[in-house]
Amino acid sequence: MITIEKADRLKELPPYLFAELDRKKDAVRARGVDVIDVGVGDPDQPTPGYIIEALTAAARVPAYHRYPSYSGMNSFREAVSAWYKKRASITLDPLRQVVSLIGSKEGIAHIPLAFINPGDVVLVPSPGYPVYKTATLFAGGIPYEMPLLKENAFLPDLNKIPAAVLVKAKMIFLNYPNNPTAATATSEFFAEVVAFAAKHNIMVCHDFAYSEMSFDGYEAPSFLDTPGAMEVGIEFHSLSKTYHMTGWRLGFAAGRAEIIAGLGQIKSNIDSGVFEAIQMAGIAAMHDDTAWLAEMRALYTARRNVVMSGLAKIGIQAATPKATFYVWAEVPKGYTSADFCSHLLETAGIVTTPGNGFGDPGEGYFRIALTVSKERLAEAMERMAKAVG
Numbered sequence: 001m002i003t004i005e006k007a008d009r010l011k012e013l014p015p016y017l018f019a020e021l022d023r024k025k026d027a028v029r030a031r032g033v034d035v036i037d038v039g040v041g042d043p044d045q046p047t048p049g050y051i052i053e054a055l056t057a058a059a060r061v062p063a064y065h066r067y068p069s070y071s072g073m074n075s076f077r078e079a080v081s082a083w084y085k086k087r088a089s090i091t092l093d094p095l096r097q098v099v100s101l102i103g104s105k106e107g108i109a110h111i112p113l114a115f116i117n118p119g120d121v122v123l124v125p126s127p128g129y130p131v132y133k134t135a136t137l138f139a140g141g142i143p144y145e146m147p148l149l150k151e152n153a154f155l156p157d158l159n160k161i162p163a164a165v166l167v168k169a170k171m172i173f174l175n176y177p178n179n180p181t182a183a184t185a186t187s188e189f190f191a192e193v194v195a196f197a198a199k200h201n202i203m204v205c206h207d208f209a210y211s212e213m214s215f216d217g218y219e220a221p222s223f224l225d226t227p228g229a230m231e232v233g234i235e236f237h238s239l240s241k242t243y244h245m246t247g248w249r250l251g252f253a254a255g256r257a258e259i260i261a262g263l264g265q266i267k268s269n270i271d272s273g274v275f276e277a278i279q280m281a282g283i284a285a286m287h288d289d290t291a292w293l294a295e296m297r298a299l300y301t302a303r304r305n306v307v308m309s310g311l312a313k314i315g316i317q318a319a320t321p322k323a324t325f326y327v328w329a330e331v332p333k334g335y336t337s338a339d340f341c342s343h344l345l346e347t348a349g350i351v352t353t354p355g356n357g358f359g360d361p362g363e364g365y366f367r368i369a370l371t372v373s374k375e376r377l378a379e380a381m382e383r384m385a386k387a388v389g
């Protein structure tokens with residue numbers, strides 16, 4: 001027997017805060033409790049039929065069975081460029097300013113390898129999608145956590161970042177509409193980010209995974225649509241949430257050509273691109289999505305409304321989300337995030353996510369994902385009322 005020892009980069013990862021909750025969830029299920037799981041941000045509904053049809057047709061084309069180009073089919077990247085023309089008002093060079101990704105997580109996880117040297121600082125939001133921090137650590141970088149606080153509308157206060165940090169900072173991750181807080185960013189904030197990035201020579205990586213998942217007529221601004229943004233950053237996109245395609249693994253990044261090229265160089269040494277039949281399905285998904293987007297938005301609006309009225313009855317504070325399929329709610333007085341989520345699980349059979357699992361400033365919150373039917377959500381809200389009352 002040889003001894004198996006993990007590399008330092010794995011040993012140094014922060015402890016997995018959801019492990020305890022996962023264990024408890026299994027234990028409660030084993031007792032036979034009908035568990036309502038609003039913990040994970042994974043759509044419960046299938047991928048729309050028009051996208052499945054496009055995949056089925058493309059899967060029969062032998063040319064698509066071969067190794068794809070690592071940077072994406074020209075037609076896929078042209079579709080991305082067309083999306084930006086329609087949704088924002090910018091013209092992208094599909095060959096230099098767009099790269100396909102095996103889901104946006106893949107691109108987010110790889111980009112620090114292209115630009116971060118040991119000791120470089122990466123600014124990451126906290127609470128936040130955990131990959132920004134782990135990807136930074138894997139590259140030997142130092143994550144600096146920018147707290148997202150209610151008093152700042154869950155936007156980072158860029159003026160509070162110490163000068164000594166800014167000197168070493170090379171990259172900033174942002175994500176609006178935001179997971180887990182469901183906050184949105186204004187164009188004014190993005191303009192501030194562009195000025196900040198230009199002043200301190202920091203490249204901006206904006207995660208736009210929830211670009212289309214918005215309600216009440218709200219349209220989330222693209223970071224790249226901000227004047228000057230194309231010079232300082234890129235935007236990560238995912239087809240996962242918008243088109244209920246989480247399992248398909250398709251996303252892309254767009255923006256400043258040198259940043260896209262660096263990411264592409266890493267990718268060309270690690271993966272071999274996205275199955276072309278899936279790219280064809282992605283083109284179809286984005287091409288004619290008006291009807292689908294209306295249906296998807298109506299689905300989550302109805303669910304959101306059930307949760308918001310339930311929380312109001314219980315007296316739990318939460319801002320009504322304009323976007324994303326999350327509700328970021330304050331835990332009632334007398335509980336920590338972990339205590340409250342355990343209490344909901346044990347007494348009501350509801351799985352929610354404790355806010356501190358996304359970073360310390362998330363303490364005092366819990367996240368509800370709108371990923372079960374509105375009937376199940378209504379049931380969850382009734383059970384929650386009893387558990388709190």
Ligand SMILES: *Cc1c(COP(=O)(O)O)cnc(C)c1O
Pocket residue numbers: 041102103104105106129175179207209237238239240241246249250251
């Ligand atoms: C779901 C999610 C992703 C990852 O999406 P994939 O394209 O499926 O990899 C990235 N960022 C945020 C904030 C997410 O919530």
